[in-house]
Amino acid sequence: MLTIIGLGPGNPLSLPPRAFSLLTDTQTARTILVRTVRHPVFEAEPLAARLRDGAYIALDDEYESNQSFDDVYAAIVARVLRVAAGAGAEGEVVYAVPGHPLVGESTVARLLPQAKAQGIPTRIVGAPSFVEASLELLAEAVTGDLHVLDALLLDPKAPSPPAALRTGGPMLLYQVHSRDVASDTKLALMRAGYPDNFPVVLIQAAGIPGREKRITLPLYELDRRQDHDHLTSVWVPDLPTSERRPSFAELVAVMARLRHPENGCPWDLKQSHESLKPYVIEEAHEVVDAIDSGDPEKLSEELGDLLLQVVFHAQLASEEGVFDSEDVCTGIVEKLVRRHPHIFGETTVTGADEVLANWQAIKATEKGNADRLSLLDGIPQSLPALLAALETSKRVVKVGFEWPDIGGVLDKAVEEFAELRAEIERDDAPRERIAAELG
Structure with a gap:
């Protein structure tokens, strides 16, 4: 059995009895892994004593031995699963995480489906999350939308801001643990249309008596402070519709x-x-x-x-x-993904020419194209004559209908003009024949 427990936002008194019992019980043999011991509950007794006695396996070393948070989370999940699998059906393994296990906890989001796939039974022992603690500190009542976002996922260089930054409702951004993350958060919000001087609230140590504080400051100052840490979040009030960039x-x-x-x-x-x-x-x-x-x-x-x-x-x-518009967007997104297997799939290409060849091959198999019998099928009838001629020329060149120099082109033009003239001079020439030669 793998029991995943929440440690709450930091106040030892907020730790639910069931979680406290699992962490302090010395009578039952169980393995207790802790994502990080950099949490205030381990500063208070009796958990501090248990930590000193080596009752907990701290996974903080994964943060030092991996290059990115994605790698860190993957390594932690793999480690927890190995221990849980090794404990067998009768053994009990506890995995403790800050806050509530199901709120903003990336390792748990990965762990649950993988444990299920491996046949490892799990249970959740909840605790207050940083969300409740932050709202209590802010004295904010939420009656509509509230967006809770991981600040580490905000990339100011992304092609477009995350959708949540463009929708109505306040936001609570967590894991703003450094000036670099605060800077990315600031730039992402500005890019999403928030004014430079828009008031935001820096939240520190929410839910920890004597340490929690809230600091209101303009958005442009968000990364100018030196005291960001792992207990830092940012509250972004709802941007009035009149100030929001239209989407x-x-x-x-x-x-x-x-x-x-x-x-x-x-x-x-x-x-x-x-x-x-x-x-x-x-x-x-x-x-x-x-x-x-x-x-x-x-x-x-x-x-x-x-x-x-x-x-x-x-x-x-x-x-x-x-x-509707959603269908239009869905269609073009699916088409782009489908026609770029070298980006979104396993296909490899050596250059732009191969990309174009793949594009045409995939296009030929798609609905509406597979039943075309002629190379010239699908040229829009509404194209102006010169554009239609250009598109026709581009297509026939692919099957060898081209000349090495301008002389061959001129000879062909003279030949076609002679055929057109012959049809016009015939007394009984049908208009369809003349039109065909003119084409």
Whole structure:
């Protein structure tokens, strides 16, 4: 049996009786592993004495021998599982973690499914978590959304901020144990739209009498202090809607509001997929112009206009019960993952040409493409003539329809022109034949 117990936020008096009994009982033979003894409950008797006597196996050494937190957690889980498996069906192993085992504890999140897979029975002995202790210190009543996030997962260089940073509701960020983590947290929040001077609260030693404190400071000062440690968290109040950067979901909501059948915009309500076709083309051309201009602000604006067309069509389809914006996003994400097996799978490539070849091979097997009989199938009929000719040329080149120099191209052009002229000069030439030669 593997018993996973919580140590609470730090106050020895908050340790539940069952957990206290397991940690102090000297009559029953059991192995007790502790993720870290850097926890205030081990500073108080009788746990301090038990620690000195070697009653607990501290796993702190894993933090020194591994390069990343991910490696640390993996090593701790593997070690606990080895001990639990070695104890057999009759043995008892205890694994103690700070706070509540099921709140913000990465090792337990990994441990439970792996123990189940190995047939090791588990039970949870809970304790107050840092969440309750922090809310008590802040005197904050939560009646709506509360986002609890591991600050170590915030990467200010990620392509986009985590979704939780862009949604409504306050946030409690834990494991802000150093200035580096505080800096990443600050930058991630700023990138998500929080103003530089937005007030946040630094929480230290929540739930530990005589040591707990809260410090309100502007966001830009979050990493300027020297006292971050393993008991540091950050409270981020709800960002008012008026100050929040709009998200893609809000764009979808605005479009739905404009199309509201009773009080929407008259012009937007009149539109259809057909009526919007010219605007899609127009906005795409304006994006190209913005790229050519070299003006990033203009490009950003024009990309927004083009994105509006995507959302507009998705809203129309949603009203028809066909698909919606979420389906559009799902489709393109799945397509990108599927067509990049060298990134998301086991395929290896040697260069861009091989990537393109794989892309085309995968594309040919997908729904809607597998039944194409001709190399020229799938060229959009709405393409302008020159673009259609260019796409046709690109495709036929792949099967050898090309010439080594311009002379061959000119000879072919003369030949095709002669065939067109011959058809035109025939009195009985059908229009279809003339059109075919003109093509």
